[in-house]
Amino acid sequence: MNRFVIMGPQGAGKGTQAAQLTTGLGIPHISTGDLFRVNTAAGTELGIRARAYIDNGKLVPDEVTQGMVVQRLGEPDAAKGFLFDGFPRNTAQAIWLAATLDKLQAPIDAVVLLVAPEPVLLQRMLVRGRGDDTVEAIATRLEIYRRETTPLVDYYGDRVVQVDGLGQVDEVAIRIRAALVSSGVVQGG
Ligand code: AMP
Numbered sequence: 001m002n003r004f005v006i007m008g009p010q011g012a013g014k015g016t017q018a019a020q021l022t023t024g025l026g027i028p029h030i031s032t033g034d035l036f037r038v039n040t041a042a043g044t045e046l047g048i049r050a051r052a053y054i055d056n057g058k059l060v061p062d063e064v065t066q067g068m069v070v071q072r073l074g075e076p077d078a079a080k081g082f083l084f085d086g087f088p089r090n091t092a093q094a095i096w097l098a099a100t101l102d103k104l105q106a107p108i109d110a111v112v113l114l115v116a117p118e119p120v121l122l123q124r125m126l127v128r129g130r131g132d133d134t135v136e137a138i139a140t141r142l143e144i145y146r147r148e149t150t151p152l153v154d155y156y157g158d159r160v161v162q163v164d165g166l167g168q169v170d171e172v173a174i175r176i177r178a179a180l181v182s183s184g185v186v187q188g189g
Helices: 014-025 032-042 045-055 062-073 076-080 091-103 118-128 135-149 151-159 169-182
Strands: 003-007 029-031 082-085 110-115 160-164
Touching: 003 014, 003 151, 014 029, 014 082, 014 110, 014 169, 029 032, 029 062, 032 045, 032 062, 032 082, 045 062, 062 091, 091 151, 110 151, 110 169, 118 135, 135 151, 151 160, 160 169
Parallel strands: 003 082, 003 110, 029 082, 110 160
Antiparallel strands: none
8 A cells, every 4th residue: 555646736735745745655756747857957868858848838748758657667666655746647647557557466546636726826836936837838737737637536536535735834744644544545653
């Protein structure tokens, strides 16, 4: 019971909460956005292929993203579990992930859905100031989230644990942990 996904719109605090949660659980935090940023900064072939999509707030093609994920899953630390942050982002990626994990007999145990009202999301993004946080890219990402990522809530069904992302970082972290404990996917204490 240590394979998780965290999802939610941009600005909901996924990255921050994912970092806290994975430290607490002793599992790797696998952020596809971070992996792409490492690759673009290093100028790898993958980074060069992904760059234009990222700058425009569009999804990098599934086969590129999935290739990167499969490589990350093959690293030894992923054997003890993981938390995906920013992946899967559409139904095709979720179906691919299920098939990949099926072979390892290691399904996703729970999906943390972090929610916050839209004005809060926009405010948080403006203070974040990332290179791809232009007005246009932000709008594109929100639109893609609504259209392509929200159907995953139905896809994962009763594995979804919804948590309110409003409040201080530590408060939200405690809320996530409590929600996972009460749904029986993480041990209390
Ligand atoms: P993030 O850090 O999660 O906001 O991701 C930054 C950017 O990386 C996104 O806007 C996409 O261009 C790309 N990206 C991250 N994860 C994925 C994914 N699962 N599928 C496709 N593109 C992704």
